[in-house]
Amino acid sequence: MATKFLSPGRRGTSRGVSGRDREERRLAFRMTAPSLVLMALVAAVPIGYALWLSLNQYSVRTAGLSRFVGLDNYVAALTGTHWWAAFGQTFLFAGLSVSLELVLGTAMALLLNLAFKGRALLRTVVLLPYAVVTVVSAITWETMFQPNLGLVTNVLSTLGLPGGDVVWLGEHGYAMAVIVLADVWKTTPFAALIILAGLQVISAETYEAAELDGASKWQAFLYVTLPLLRPAIVLAAIFRTMDALRVFDLPFVLTRGANGTESMSMLAYTELRENRLVGEGSALSILTFLTVMVVSVVYIRFAGGNIREVAKEEQ
């Protein structure tokens, strides 16, 4: 995995396009055409279709009856309470889980980067939680946090710690904590792997230089490792945030959306699949899609600026 994000050179100023350029561009277009068509088929068409569905209402009472309603479905979603509740809850989940995953992932990557016996094995083993199907891990967490019978609640009460008599998945706040925990457990290894790749391209010479200048270990981490690691951390953050904002399986299995854990995707699913409100559900899906897109663009803009600064400093 490449970990340096350098800008691909400065773009030329406005200038006439030469014939050779034009020909080259045509060739480029011809060469990319098959993949563009494929993309249009697998991505643009379904999204366009969903967009069309979201502008209509489909009767749940009479088969085949529909009417065009323009932006009514969006207006209804944005003026109601359900969408905004799900919106806030999803961002709370994403914020908590992604920050924890980045901190723990960095720590894990630093450990895995040390030279020790069995490192290759450990690097593989660490990835195991990421290989478990989310629904399966969610059911396992549900069982562990069950009152009376669950492992976690039993251990907590045996040790006399607080939380043993809490109905974790039936309580506001606690339920969100379990969902965040389940997500952190599963995807921290993924973040660690990306950050580890970033660590490995930092040359030993940089550290030697820092040492010669009298930097302590902590200073070397703070002023050498972290800045050079930033692109990798940003990449991990983007991947994880986009995933977290689309979360569905964890709340669906653990709480069914109760206790302030209903996510944007869950809300769309309920409208679409359970209530067969195709237009309303599609509008919610498009809103979710737009939210995730806006967040990634903002992220990349913000992070991109940083990366350019880093690149300038390096020069």
Add this chain to the structure above:
Amino acid sequence: MTLEKEANQAKEPLVDLIRPSSPSQEDTTAASVLSARKSATGSASRRRTRITAAAAAAMAAGLLLTACGGGAATQGTEAPAADPASAANATGSLNVCGGKDASGIYKGTVEAFTKANGKVTAKYTEIGATTDEARTQAVQRLEGKSSECDIFVTDVIWTSEFASQGWILDQTELVEASKDRFIPSTVETAKYEDKYWASPFFTNAGLVYYQKDKVAKPETWQQLYAEAAGAEGDSFVYQGKQYEGLTVNFLEMLYSAGGEVLDENGEVKIDSPETREVLDFMVQGLKDGAADRAVLTYNEDPARLAYESGNFGYQRNWPHVYRLLNATPLAGTFGVAPLPAWEGGKASGVLGGWNLAISAHSANQAGAVAFIDFATTPDWQKHVAMDFSQAPVNEAAYADPEVLAKMPFATELLASVKGAKPRPISPVYPQISQAIYKNVYAVLSGTATTENAVKTMAEELTAAKASF
């Protein structure tokens, strides 16, 4: 994706991140990067236009697709009906589809039918592990006009939806011809707009299981809660998770307290003193320990497993739990009672159960009619109870000595079934149920006051009823 690409073009740094490349690799990357570097800003904006045009084309394609697929309305036509006489000449193969076969009744019935009929070969296909999943799968097949399934085993609450969508055959003639086989309330669950759309297969009603050594048989809900709060280890478990089961548990109390969701004319009646009384009663029960707070996470199985630990006095659950409890150390220590009455009111309940509906796209309707005829015979209904511990739809079966030997609580069960009322009948039932269980849950978990929840419930029910 297209939009993302557009954003890509708009902002330079985005390209940097999506296509992370070292300076040396840059020279060999795709032609697009080359041209991006060489081209002028003017051409970049032209490219943007082209992408927008591509997006517009894709949209147009999407519109075309919908125009071809969705439009044709089929309302106003008379639904096709099943012909009772066709069963005699039935041959071929028959596919019965439904949820998980936990009690073995579906496979058992299919096998017995194949053996008894001789000409039709039936098999059972499991299309979902949970009730919700089975519904989603059935709806998918029906919307796609699939002929894979001839018969769908349908939950009693699906009838209106399936019938209104024209997904299943009108079974009015079939049901009328064998009406004397069924307990009247069970046939009502197959009714939508004065026609019958399915035949009852087996029914279901809530029961209270109680530890005879610790607590008394419940006569009223008030007495049950008082006893349950009396001592540690006597408390009550029910299904209080945010899902359909909570709607059932709540309605059982509401009905016995004299409340209702919709009246005969379909008007919303939830905003009533009875609703408030029941909600406050349930909340108080969680506060004083009559009901374990863990019920907020329980559906049927966790409630049963918790009760099996022996740390509880009462459990509300379905009849099939009897067989499972008898296989634990609790065997012989528990009693089975019909749902209690509300103090000063009467005992009531909510009717569950499963019906047999014929898919409108079935290629073997005659075989389906023959299967339904077999499954609802008084003789096979005895097996429903004896072999699978499910509640028959035929009243005589409950008094049969053979059945009583295997199902000693048959009398209590019949009382529960006969006292049970159906859930609101509507093609938008899923929305109605959500309005109920989400708001009841909010009160139980302490995130909403009774007053606010009742108001919201009424609003959401009215909105659901008004759906297009």
